[in-house]
Amino acid sequence: MPKTPFRLALFALLLGAAAAPQGAVLSPGEIVAAAPADAWRPVAPENLLVMDIAGGAQVTIELAPAFAPVHVANIRALVRAGWFDHGSIERVQDDYVVQWAGADEKRALPAGVVAHPPAEYERPLAGLAFRPLASRDAYAAQVGHGDGWPVANDGRLAWLTHCYGMVGVGRDMPPDTGTGSELYTVIGQAPRHLDRNIALVGRIVEGIEVLTALRRGTGDLGFYTDPKQHTAIVRVRIAADMPASERPRFEVMRSDAPSFARYLDARANRRDAFFVRPAGGIDLCNAPVPVRRRR
Amino acid sequence: MPKTPFRLALFALLLGAAAAPQGAVLSPGEIVAAAPADAWRPVAPENLLVMDIAGGAQVTIELAPAFAPVHVANIRALVRAGWFDHGSIERVQDDYVVQWAGADEKRALPAGVVAHPPAEYERPLAGLAFRPLASRDAYAAQVGHGDGWPVANDGRLAWLTHCYGMVGVGRDMPPDTGTGSELYTVIGQAPRHLDRNIALVGRIVEGIEVLTALRRGTGDLGFYTDPKQHTAIVRVRIAADMPASERPRFEVMRSDAPSFARYLDARANRRDAFFVRPAGGIDLCNAPVPVRRRR
16 A cells, blocks of 8 residues: 555556556556547436435436346436435445435335336346456356446346445345335445345446445444434436536446456556556456546 | 345344244354354454544454564554554545554654565465365455455465455555555455555454545545544554453454354355345455454
């Protein structure tokens, strides 16, 4: 761990400076900064949730309709009906999850919300632009990235994985699959044992530190013991419903772009001067897909 | 993700209730709660650091002299010379590390501190009570637990791994190895690419949520941009130096205990009613070694 940022001109480069000298070994951050326009895909405004938190902070989520279409459609309908407005963050369990819900879980579901969605825990591998990772995985025969998402597969079916910042749907005991009226995100070591057991529906693309720095709940499973401890959600909007001038715009690196392959290689084999021994491999959840905000 | 704790009698059991009915499938927490006395080893008071944080919170760290003896001896000497008293937490990088230091990094090192310790990044596998994990790992030929620590090895050498809560020694560019005068802990997805590149010296056994809930630094590498944002360290003590009546006492589950094998199996194959598909494997850093405080 670098002792201070000031002695670290070389290491700090990986934070995004694109001014690497010709022929230099590029760090992961430099590769991302130098990636051409066609290495990126835009996040569709219909897939972007903008959550305003009390105090002015904002958390932005990309939805993944290609993996959980019914749950994602439910979430859009819930958001458009104002379900999460005046809601709250009610659970913060250290090294595990932050979970939030609408103002009143007992309200009738808005029109258009499917009360019992199918268990969208897997999808066919076919049809996904899948890029395998060479490294071994403790949980699946093969892992890698598909359409810019962290994905595991068994050769036939593919599923999103519970990496840091991924967003999933709270549910009760099976056969319940959750409607999307309660959501959570991962804030610690990837709880991959939840893969294929819960519908993952997206990932946080900006603002996760608003959630991860919240006081941990002291009740069972990290729920707060007193609603006064909750953090208020002011409102949640879909970017497509916001005036174009206010819409945040994000791009995700295409997992089939050559820049992405170089980025993964550089992350698995750190050649920065700080490192004495590159790892030669990388865990799927230690290879987050680059995301950038467009101004 | 369970929607609320109240509907979750079954799932909540894993939090520690030991009253499972005869013949029932035990959850990881139940196995830990039911483990016999000889499944545990005490943490030697000489290996326990007690860090008092401004506001009354406490963070407790177990040192690992079997892996980094010179660095650990340095840390003990630094603590006993008051190095960390009135120090500060100066870096909080989301999904990565929290880092802290003494009050003045430019002070002369106290007597007995080795200025240039060897690179204690590995040790012989021989001599370690190593229990391999069956699951595959992205970074090492074999991983598992040795003497109650998360360990990777190549058949000859063994090393501690950068799992959540592990504590390491900040250093400058190599050949610097750090003295122990700045320490960090992991607060996100295991940055295993740091394994064998930095000296790991222990783990947090209590109070990590004091650190993980701190506001993230906005400077390079998550350093705070203004010292006013630092969190003050009141003092750091070694439990052995505290009056016996004040000493915290901890026990770590022995990785060679049958209870530990059962715990790992239950974590890899969740049989709680919440799960529809047990994973059948587990990542090393998703198998934290149980630790308990003795009152």
